[in-house]
Amino acid sequence: MIKILDLARPDILSLQPYQHAAWEPSLERMHANEMPWRASGDSSGAGLNRYPEPQPAELLVHLAQIYGVSPENVLAGRGSDEGIDLLVRAFCRAERDSILICPPTFGMYKVSARIQGAAVLEVPLVKAQGFAFDVENVSRIWREGVKLIFVCSPNNPTGNLVPRELIERLCRDFTDRALIVVDEAYIEFAQAPSVASLLPKYSNLVVLRTLSKAYALAGSRCGALLAHADIVSLLARVITPYALPASTVEAVLSLTDDAHRAEVEDRIATILRERARLQTELSAIPLIRRVWPSAANFLLVESLDADRVLRAAAAVGLIIRDPRSQPGLANCLRISVGSPEQNDRLIRGIAQSTGAAA
């Protein structure tokens, strides 16, 4: 067992997991109290009358290939949100342990910690340096019991990538002391390699990937947690036994084959072009004070009047995100890069609202 597992909750380490019905596809199933017939009209591959395979082998092989790791390093779950939740539940003792986050960032880290009764330490990103990750302050603030350090890269909602060297430094500095959880939900838009290739080097590194963003499969709820095989095994004991619906597994396997992956590459290229265009055109609108550079499929903009921008977007039938409750984001809005037509409409809507006020 790797040393980093000493950080896990002792009761989870000794947990006797639920014994689900054995997966023996060569035998006919009379061991799981399922009905022997499909519901009429069920045209699924496996039959929805059957419980799905827990951690389906074919899916793990497939995800491992997409993400460039071994299948033993993959835990498949219902989006990366489930990975976040499993990590917090398996590593943080309620009322005793904590996580560390760097706001403004993705909201689920804090929510999962709160639900588990874990404390949340915050080391803000440095806005004056383009929301840079403050590794010195992370080291200064860390104390025993801080089990998980979340690094969102590219960060939601600021859009910046955290440098690979910095992530390596965190992995080294916190060897056997904390897991470095790198959330790469948007890495496909960053034109930078995933840090998953560092997994063989650092047993305290965890990488979260998702099919919700670049792969256009948010509704299927499928994500992958990539980590040392011992961490994957531990979390596989905590995840609900039949976490992934059969329909999700079938959809993911068929919608992420080679042809779809080529389509994903084309669409990413379009999003990057549109991101650059939105960046330029929004920057030229007087109501927009600044557009932050982005390595993701969204832009963080600072406006002279965020309420007016929200109204202007709604007036042309679009909703954009209002993240102003987060520290450091006064007057800011987050805009997902849409289709060329949607982006045109948004730009026109905001530009005209400026005109109307002049």
Ligand SMILES: *Cc1c(COP(=O)(O)O)cnc(C)c1O
């Ligand atoms: C969207 C998002 C996710 C969510 O992913 P699911 O796989 O859909 O659960 C995770 N992390 C960040 C930073 C996100 O923005």
